[in-house]
Amino acid sequence: MKLYPNLILEALSKVRYPGTGKNIVEMNMIEDDMRIDGNKVTFSIVFDKPNDPFVKSIIKASETAILTYVSNDVDIKGNITAKAKQILRSEPEKLLSNVKNIVAVSSGKGGVGKSTVAANLAVALARLGYKVGLLDADIYGPSMPKMFNEEEARPYMEEIDGRELIMPVEKYGVKLLSIGFFVDKENALVWRGTMASNALKQLIADAYWGDLDYFFLDLPPGTSDIHLTLVQTLAVTGVIVVTTPQEVALADARKGINMFTGEKINVPVLGLVENMAYFTPAELPENKYYIFGKDGGKKLAEELNVPLLGQIPIVQSICEAGDSGKPVALNESSLTGLAFKNLAHNVVNQIDLRNKTMAPTQRVEIKKNKNG
Ligand code: ADP
Numbered sequence: 627m628k629l630y631p632n633l634i635l636e637a638l639s640k641v642r643y644p645g646t647g648k649n650i651v652e653m654n655m656i657e658d659d660m661r662i663d664g665n666k667v668t669f670s671i672v673f674d675k676p677n678d679p680f681v682k683s684i685i686k687a688s689e690t691a692i693l694t695y696v697s698n699d700v701d702i703k704g705n706i707t708a709k710a711k712q713i714l715r716s717e718p719e720k721l722l723s724n725v726k727n728i729v730a731v732s733s734g735k736g737g738v739g740k741s742t743v744a745a746n747l748a749v750a751l752a753r754l755g756y757k758v759g760l761l762d763a764d765i766y767g768p769s770m771p772k773m774f775n776e777e778e779a780r781p782y783m784e785e786i787d788g789r790e791l792i793m794p795v796e797k798y799g800v801k802l803l804s805i806g807f808f809v810d811k812e813n814a815l816v817w818r819g820t821m822a823s824n825a826l827k828q829l830i831a832d833a834y835w836g837d838l839d840y841f842f843l844d845l846p847p848g849t850s851d852i853h854l855t856l857v858q859t860l861a862v863t864g865v866i867v868v869t870t871p872q873e874v875a876l877a878d879a880r881k882g883i884n885m886f887t888g889e890k891i892n893v894p895v896l897g898l899v900e901n902m903a904y905f906t907p908a909e910l911p912e913n914k915y916y917i918f919g920k921d922g923g924k925k926l927a928e929e930l931n932v933p934l935l936g937q938i939p940i941v942q943s944i945c946e947a948g949d950s951g952k953p954v955a956l957n958e959s960s961l962t963g964l965a966f967k968n969l970a971h972n973v974v975n976q977i978d979l980r981n982k983t984m985a986p987t988q989r990v991e992i993k994k995n996k997n998g
Contacts, residue, residue: 627697629662634669637695641687644680650688657709659820666701667692670820676710676832677783677790709824710832721831722860725759725838727977729896730856730865732886734878736847739901740868741769742948743938743969744844746955747866750970752799753958756839759794759801761829763843763852765822768806770844774798775951779807784834791834798956801838803829819851826855840977848878849885857891857990864896864980864987866935866973871900871922879923883930893987896976897933898923899969902940911961914939933976936969938962 639651650656650671660669671688673681685706692702722728731747733740741764748760762770771777774797781803783790794801805825835841843862846852856862865886869879879898886893900923904914917940927934938944941962947954955966 637691668705670707725841727863732845733868734882745773746966748800749955750966759838759841762804768804770804771806823855861987864894868899870902871918897935898927900937903937906939935972
């Protein structure tokens with residue numbers, strides 16, 4: 627049979643929300659994100675609170691209503707997402723109102739060290755005395771739990787001003803949340819775009835970030851729904867793009883920068899970080915070997931007229947520190963610690979300059995379609 631949204635909504639109108647005498651359709655609980663693909667139906671149900679006691683039973687009842695009143699061939703089990711209403715439905719301007727600067731860390735390609743740079747930059751700034759938050763929004767490959775040696779962390783909820791909020795983990799002076807704290811990697815990998823976007827919104831809106839000077843978001847590589855969700859959710863102060871000096875990485879970094887500066891998104895680029903800029907053996911710290919080519923990132927920064935914020939060497943200890951959960955930025959006297967400290971200073975200066983010379987970023991408005 628051919629499925630269409632009204633058929634599904636009619637079935638859902640048989641599901642009442644306990645204690646109200648009303649059904650979930652008239653209560654406007656069905657989000658307008660319904661997708662129908664053959665006999666597969668996906669959509670979200672919006673609840674007032676993330677811990678609504680009826681989430682499970684309403685989802686179950688909705689599945690049953692669709693299978694009963696539409697057809698038992700409908701592929702619906704597990705396809706309904708629960709969303710909390712307070713996610714940005716109310717006054718998005720107030721979101722993160724005590725956060726001074728929201729900085730996205732992005733890369734054109736995976737594996738260039740974006741997460742390593744984000745983690746070390748956050749730690750370096752915390753050590754300089756700033757209040758720093760870090761959200762691992764690399765929803766398909768969260769690596770922060772490992773880099774911060776917090777793989778077992780399970781953040782708890784606390785009631786603040788009448789709202790149940792997720793408390794970030796505090797480590798090395800950084801407030802940290804990662805989707806990796808809530809789902810295992812395999813599960814996150816199969817998430818559809820909307821689920822990943824909702825998870826991101828929840829980690830932004832339903833967490834207690836408090837006062838922060840810098841709030842970093844480690845984005846997935848490339849361009850994705852997550853990027854769009856982010857710029858629609860928050861007024862991003864600026865983006866830092868991480869690249870390696872290789873040609874392929876530079877080409878992708880160029881695309882990434884163009885996406886951010888394009889008319890649709892229009893987020894200022896704070897600058898470029900050239901990671902793995904040269905190889906330095908630990909025993910000969912003065913020697914530099916440009917194994918991926920010299921100054922690729924620097925040249926790209928010049929070409930695109932964006933600042934080069936730092937050149938980070940490729941050093942075994944950076945990789946080992948990432949694996950052992952102790953970022954090298956914790957040790958400021960090391961060559962690598964120093965590189966990240968310099969980067970942190972440049973980022974502070976660049977953000978100051980940006981704030982003095984440019985108007986605050988506007989959130990990207992979600993354009994409703996004709997039916998929306
Ligand atoms: P991305 O977030 O871009 O996918 P990661 O930060 O996860 O990349 O880094 C990929 C791998 O490269 C990790 O094993 C990391 O430890 C290593 N790495 C990143 N930067 C450096 C560096 N400057 N020197 C040595 N190893 C690095």
